[in-house]
Structures are given as C-alpha cells and as structure tokens.
Amino acid sequence: MVVIKQGAEAKLTLGEFGGKQCLIKERFVKHYRHPDLDAHLTKERMRAESKTSARCQAAGVNAPQILHMDLNERKIYMEYFEKSITAKDYINNVLPKVSDSAEREQRINKLTGEIGTCIGKMHTNNLIHGDLTTSNILLDPLETDDSSFRDYKLIMIDFGLSSxxxxxxxxxxxxxxxxxxxxxxxxxxxxxxxxxxxxxxxxNTGNLTEIIAKFEEVRARGRKRTMVG
Ligand SMILES: Nc1ncnc2c1ncn2[C@@H]1O[C@H](COP(=O)(O)OP(=O)(O)OP(=O)(O)O)[C@@H](O)[C@H]1O
Ligand SMILES: [Mg+2]
Structure with missing residues (x-):
C-alpha cells in the first residue's frame, strides 16, 4: 500500500476505482471524542468534501473528481493528480531554484493571480473553503515532464471544512x-x-466592498486579541 500522506486527520493512500488509479482519503476515528459525535463530524466533513468538490467544478474551479464515498469505512475515493505538488512546496522548493529574479517575480505573480482568481470564483458562487492554506492548493503541470512547473493548472483540495x-x-x-x-x-x-x-x-463579482470590510473587521479583532494576549 502506497501511503501519500499521513496527517492528523486522515491517511491518504493510492488505490484503484473502476480500474483506474485513485487516491483514497481515510479519516481517522478520534478516540477523544464521543463515538456518536465523532461519527457525525466525520460524515459531515466527508459530505462537505464531496459536495464542494463537485460544486467547484461546476463553477469552473478545478477540484478532484470524487469517484466514490464509503461513509462507514470513512473513505473517499478521488481523482489523483500524480504529477502535482502543493503551492507550499512550489514556493519553498521550486521557486528558490529559479535563478533569474525577474522570472521568479513573474512566477510569483502568476501563482498569486491564479490563487486569487480561484478563490474569487469560489466566493462568487458562495463556496467557502474553510481551510485556505498553500498545502490545500495543488499545481498540476501541463507538460508531464516539466519538473520546474512553468505552466500548470491550479487545483483546490481538502474541502472537509467547506460550506x-x-x-x-x-x-x-x-x-x-x-x-x-x-x-x-x-x-x-x-x-x-x-x-x-x-x-x-x-x-469576485458579488458584494466585494462588504466582504473586504468584513475581512478588515475580522483582522482588526484578531489584532486586538493578540495585543491583549
Ligand atoms: N487529489 C489529490 N491528488 C494529489 N495529491 C493530493 C490530492 N489530495 C491530497 N493530496 C496531497 O495530500 C495532502 C493531504 O491532503 P488533504 O489536504 O486532503 O488532507 P489533510 O490536510 O490531511 O486532511 P484534513 O485537512 O481534511 O484533515 C495534500 O497536501 C496533497 O499534498
Ligand atoms: Mg490539507
């Protein structure tokens, strides 16, 4: 069994569905939670994951195709992007190898532009990710042998906390x-x-002024909390 990642919440392994390679995301049982609550939360997260993935695709945002869901086994079978890396790894490990500083800057602008566009499209369609980090965004190279990721498709993943x-x-x-x-x-x-x-x-085509105002309000509250300690 090929383990792709073993995290705090879930284990990701390579598997097969309908004769095709896929990724299986299995959520752990959390023993510190009441079993009923744990089963309930896990099901909610799995449903959110599969729903939002499909809704993203409908909104023109790339996300893994959900192939199968087994609520009792806590497993989601999804499309696996074999050549992809996370935006985090791209920024930390690929970009530093680009020696030309103008090209590096251009690449950062391309990446931030694409990430902003994706989130803007999601929010325009009222899709909230819930856990936006550079580990939850994949870069899938357009040319399969392009290890420097010159051109790629951006893919949003990890919708367990989405709504x-x-x-x-x-x-x-x-x-x-x-x-x-x-x-x-x-x-x-x-x-x-x-x-x-x-x-x-x-x-983002809807309520932009209000969203930015709310964002700034939330940020100010966060600052205040940090200052008070
Ligand atoms: N469809 C996919 N194709 C390729 N790699 C993937 C895919 N889904 C996830 N990965 C890789 O596995 C890692 C973990 O996946 P994911 O973010 O879904 O789980 P997690 O963060 O452990 O779980 P959660 O936040 O739901 O508890 C990702 O950061 C990415 O590197
Ligand atoms: Mg994640």
Missing part, C-alpha cells in the same frame, strides 16, 4: 484564515496575500 454561504462575514473569515496561514508559512515573501487579494477583487 455554502452567502455571508460576507464568512467570506471575510475565509480570506483571513488564508492571510494568517501565509504569514506563518511564507513569512519570507511578505506580499503574497496582497497580490492574491488584488486578483480576488478582480474575479
């Missing part, structure tokens, strides 16, 4: 989660979030 909501505040919080995670994961590149936000604004 459908029209609320500007919920969208603002989604953006705030991303900002916080970028600040901690990619502190060396300070403008990532602002460039993502620029592209987001260009792609």
């Amino acid at each position: 459908w909501s029209q609320s500007s505040e919920v969208k603002g919080v989604d953006l705030y989660v991303l900002e916080r995670s970028l600040l901690s994961t990619h502190s060396g590149i300070p403008n990532l979030f602002n460039s993502i936000l620029d592209a987001y604004k260009a792609a």
Whole structure:
C-alpha cells in the first residue's frame, strides 16, 4: 500500500476505482471524542468534501473528481493528480531554484493571480473553503515532464471544512484564515496575500466592498486579541 500522506486527520493512500488509479482519503476515528459525535463530524466533513468538490467544478474551479464515498469505512475515493505538488512546496522548493529574479517575480505573480482568481470564483458562487492554506492548493503541470512547473493548472483540495454561504462575514473569515496561514508559512515573501487579494477583487463579482470590510473587521479583532494576549 502506497501511503501519500499521513496527517492528523486522515491517511491518504493510492488505490484503484473502476480500474483506474485513485487516491483514497481515510479519516481517522478520534478516540477523544464521543463515538456518536465523532461519527457525525466525520460524515459531515466527508459530505462537505464531496459536495464542494463537485460544486467547484461546476463553477469552473478545478477540484478532484470524487469517484466514490464509503461513509462507514470513512473513505473517499478521488481523482489523483500524480504529477502535482502543493503551492507550499512550489514556493519553498521550486521557486528558490529559479535563478533569474525577474522570472521568479513573474512566477510569483502568476501563482498569486491564479490563487486569487480561484478563490474569487469560489466566493462568487458562495463556496467557502474553510481551510485556505498553500498545502490545500495543488499545481498540476501541463507538460508531464516539466519538473520546474512553468505552466500548470491550479487545483483546490481538502474541502472537509467547506460550506455554502452567502455571508460576507464568512467570506471575510475565509480570506483571513488564508492571510494568517501565509504569514506563518511564507513569512519570507511578505506580499503574497496582497497580490492574491488584488486578483480576488478582480474575479469576485458579488458584494466585494462588504466582504473586504468584513475581512478588515475580522483582522482588526484578531489584532486586538493578540495585543491583549
Ligand atoms: N487529489 C489529490 N491528488 C494529489 N495529491 C493530493 C490530492 N489530495 C491530497 N493530496 C496531497 O495530500 C495532502 C493531504 O491532503 P488533504 O489536504 O486532503 O488532507 P489533510 O490536510 O490531511 O486532511 P484534513 O485537512 O481534511 O484533515 C495534500 O497536501 C496533497 O499534498
Ligand atoms: Mg490539507
């Protein structure tokens, strides 16, 4: 059995469905939770994962095709992007190898532009990711032998905490989660979030002013909390 990742929440292994290679995401039983609550939460997350994946695709945002779901075994079978890497690995391991600084900057702009556009499309369709981090965004190379990822398709993954909501505040919080995670994961590149936000604004067609106001409100509350300790 090929294990792709063993995380705190789930184990990802390679498997097969309908004669095709796929990825199996199996959520662990959490023994510190009451068994009924744990079973309930796991099912909610699996349903959210499969629903939002399909809704993203309908909205023109790339996401894995969900092939099969086994609620009792806690397994989701999904499309596997074999050559992909996470945006986190791209920023941390691929970009530093680009020696030309102008090209590096161009690549950062392309990436932040695409991420902002994706999130903008999701929010326009009232799809809230719930856990926006660079580990939950994949780059799938267009040319299979392109190990430097010159051109790629962006794919959103990990929708266990996702939801459908029209609320500007919920969208603002989604953006705030991303900002916080970028600040901690990619502190060396300070403008990532602002460039993502620029592209987001260009792609989001609904309630933009209100979403940004809510985002700033949530951020101010966060700052205050940090100051008070
Ligand atoms: N469809 C996929 N194709 C290729 N790689 C994937 C795919 N889905 C996930 N991965 C890889 O596995 C990692 C973990 O997947 P995922 O983010 O879904 O789970 P998780 O973060 O452990 O779970 P959760 O946040 O739901 O508890 C990703 O960061 C990515 O590297
Ligand atoms: Mg994840």
